[in-house]
Amino acid sequence: MRAYLAGAITSSILSVVGAFAVHKRLSLLGDATSHISFAGIALGMILGLTDNLLAYLFAGLAIFGMVWFSRVFRLPGDVALVIFLMMGASLASIMITLTGLRVNFIGLLFGNILAVGWVDVLIAACLLAATASLLSLRFRQLFLYVLNVDIARLKGVNVRLYEVIVSLLLASSIVTGIKLVGVLMVTALLVLPTVAASALSPSFRSSLIYAVIISSFSTLNGISISFVTNVPPGSATVVTLLAVTIVTLAHRRFTKRFISAGTRPASL
Amino acid sequence: MNNAPIVEVEDLAASYDGTTYVLYGLSFVIRRNEVVYVLGPNGGGKSTLFKVLIGSLPPVRGTVRLFGKPLKTFKDWRRIGYLPQVVRESIPEIPASVGELLASSSSSASDLSPEEALELMGFDDVDGVMKRRLTDLSGGQLQRVMIGLALINKPELLLLDEPTVHMDTPGMMSLMDVMRRLSLEMDTTIMLATHEISVIPTSTTRVLCINRYHYYDGTIGELVNSETLCKIYGFHTKLIDHGHG
Ligand SMILES: Nc1ncnc2c1ncn2[C@@H]1O[C@H](COP(=O)(O)OP(=O)(O)O)[C@@H](O)[C@H]1O
Ligand SMILES: [Mg+2]
Numbered sequence: 001m002r003a004y005l006a007g008a009i010t011s012s013i014l015s016v017v018g019a020f021a022v023h024k025r026l027s028l029l030g031d032a033t034s035h036i037s038f039a040g041i042a043l044g045m046i047l048g049l050t051d052n053l054l055a056y057l058f059a060g061l062a063i064f065g066m067v068w069f070s071r072v073f074r075l076p077g078d079v080a081l082v083i084f085l086m087m088g089a090s091l092a093s094i095m096i097t098l099t100g101l102r103v104n105f106i107g108l109l110f111g112n113i114l115a116v117g118w119v120d121v122l123i124a125a126c127l128l129a130a131t132a133s134l135l136s137l138r139f140r141q142l143f144l145y146v147l148n149v150d151i152a153r154l155k156g157v158n159v160r161l162y163e164v165i166v167s168l169l170l171a172s173s174i175v176t177g178i179k180l181v182g183v184l185m186v187t188a189l190l191v192l193p194t195v196a197a198s199a200l201s202p203s204f205r206s207s208l209i210y211a212v213i214i215s216s217f218s219t220l221n222g223i224s225i226s227f228v229t230n231v232p233p234g235s236a237t238v239v240t241l242l243a244v245t246i247v248t249l250a251h252r253r254f255t256k257r258f259i260s261a262g263t264r265p266a267s268l
Numbered sequence: 269m270n271n272a273p274i275v276e277v278e279d280l281a282a283s284y285d286g287t288t289y290v291l292y293g294l295s296f297v298i299r300r301n302e303v304v305y306v307l308g309p310n311g312g313g314k315s316t317l318f319k320v321l322i323g324s325l326p327p328v329r330g331t332v333r334l335f336g337k338p339l340k341t342f343k344d345w346r347r348i349g350y351l352p353q354v355v356r357e358s359i360p361e362i363p364a365s366v367g368e369l370l371a372s373s374s375s376s377a378s379d380l381s382p383e384e385a386l387e388l389m390g391f392d393d394v395d396g397v398m399k400r401r402l403t404d405l406s407g408g409q410l411q412r413v414m415i416g417l418a419l420i421n422k423p424e425l426l427l428l429d430e431p432t433v434h435m436d437t438p439g440m441m442s443l444m445d446v447m448r449r450l451s452l453e454m455d456t457t458i459m460l461a462t463h464e465i466s467v468i469p470t471s472t473t474r475v476l477c478i479n480r481y482h483y484y485d486g487t488i489g490e491l492v493n494s495e496t497l498c499k500i501y502g503f504h505t506k507l508i509d510h511g512h513g
Contacts, residue, residue: 023360074285143372148359150324150352154345155373155421197363202401204364 003233006116007219009124010180011237013173015193015215016131016208020166022194023146025077029063030190032081033174035088036062038108038183042095052120052175059171062088067167092183111182111234113223124176131169135208142166143204180219181234188238189215196245199252214244271299274335274425274457275321281329282313282320289328290316292481298459300424303451305468305488306461308478314461315353317478318427321459322350334425349423353430353461355414356407366405366413367398373420385416390442407434415443419450426450426458432467444469 021029040058047054062084070080096105107115135142144152145162153159177186193215194207201207222237229236275298282291291313298304306314319325320332323339332339335347352358370382386394389412402410411434419426432440444467450456459476462468468475471489484491 023362140372150322154348154350156346201363202365203368204362207363
């Protein structure tokens with residue numbers, strides 16, 4: 001029960017926040033962030049901390065660090081991402097070795113839904129509530145921010161503020177997602193629902209709703225499969241998500257060709 | 269008040285990396301109601317000038333004033349409408365509908381409605397276009413929708429960066445028509461950047477030619493008969509009379 005609830009909430013928030021990462025062309029930001037917070041989790045374990053405070057802190061630092069890094073050193077975004085990704089991975093592996101491999105390494109990498117506690121569910125629920133209210137109150141501004149920052153700023157949107165808000169949501173939702181599907185696959189929950197939903201939706205608003213539906217369905221399906229078989233839930237979720245994504249992409253290709261061959265309004 | 273300066277640029281220098289200048293020593297004044305074509309070869313610095321004017325690239329030297337206020341303290345950005353260059357690449361592949369896009373900017377009673385903006389940009393089947401996705405529009409359609417977005421708040425200053433790219437001749441003519449109407453009916457000041465001399469409507473149109481450190485400010489008629497054109501384009505160019513305007 002707790003697993004299903006945690007799965008649905010966490011995957012919903014990751015898919016919504018992920019839409020902003022994908023459309024801002026920062027798909028791999030999640031990957032780098034999750035590896036850095038992996039190092040945070042490992043450090044927390046060395047220090048004997050029981051909560052995930054360090055993971056959240058590291059994730060936040062990672063996102064702002066990458067933005068700062070690429071600005072100061074004038075690096076393309078993807079190069080900064082790779083540097084941080086590798087920094088996280090290497091630091092985490094060093095620290096895990098230092099703990100003498102007492103850490104549940106496999107659980108961190110591939111997710112361990114049974115380790116999700118009520119506190120994690122609560123944190124995820126708060127994040128979801130915050131994201132949902134932000135979207136309903138400031139949809140216009142968020143939309144313009146995603147579209148183009150120059151245009152958004154001219155239309156009175158405080159671009160810097162939304163950059164910070166979206167980054168914070170991204171960082172914290174990634175940390176909650178790590179427990180569910182693990183460091184390696186949290187990017188899938190972030191990116192794939194948006195890719196699939198974008199292929200289906202006629203508008204941005206509906207794409208967010210589709211993304212939530214697709215990712216919740218995939219997660220619940222993944223958890224169910226893992227109860228029946230012995231497959232880890234995270235992997236089963238990602239496989240489901242991949243299947244849905246490929247089907248929707250194929251569907252879009254097919255129907256798009258159909259429309260352009262058939263009905264084109266005369267005035268255009 | 270009626271010919272108040274809208275854009276004042278003095279001795280402007282702009283640079284992306286802090287070491288090489290893209291613009292250097294550029295000065296001009298544009299007054300209310302003027303329609304000025306910013307002309308120059310690719311890489312001449314037209315888009316860079318626009319980025320300075322919208323406050324996204326701080327000048328390294330010189331002063332810029334918008335509506336009489338220094339760029340640094342200017343806050344009233346809604347008075348400026350902006351069309352970025354290479355529209356398709358400057359917006360993400362987001363599954364947004366045309367209606368959703370325009371509605372996101374039509375927030376006060378004085379703004380145009382999404383439908384009005386589309387009509388102004390020459391769309392016939394307005395309801396049909398509203399439902400279409402941005403990713404499904406042709407280059408010219410997307411261009412017109414984005415110009416609609418730029419002018420939906422009835423800006424006093426309109427900056428259009430290469431608006432005629434992807435447009436056919438009728439599309440271009442109707443755009444020029446819209447520009448004329450905006451400047452006549454709403455007192456809009458317009459700066460339009462283009463690398464194509466052929467889109468400039470009449471020989472008395474004011475052009476601001478920009479090629480790095482070479483500038484010309486005057487009518488297109490005088491420019492064509494001067495030596496400056498060769499310098500700005502780096503080779504001899506002949507004005508082809510397309511007969512419009
Ligand atoms: N983002 C950027 N970073 C670095 N250099 C740039 C950037 N944008 C343009 N430039 C350089 O500035 C010069 C002027 O470019 P631009 O203003 O786009 O010219 P135009 O719009 O007239 O074609 C070019 O040499 C171009 O390479
Ligand atoms: Mg340009």
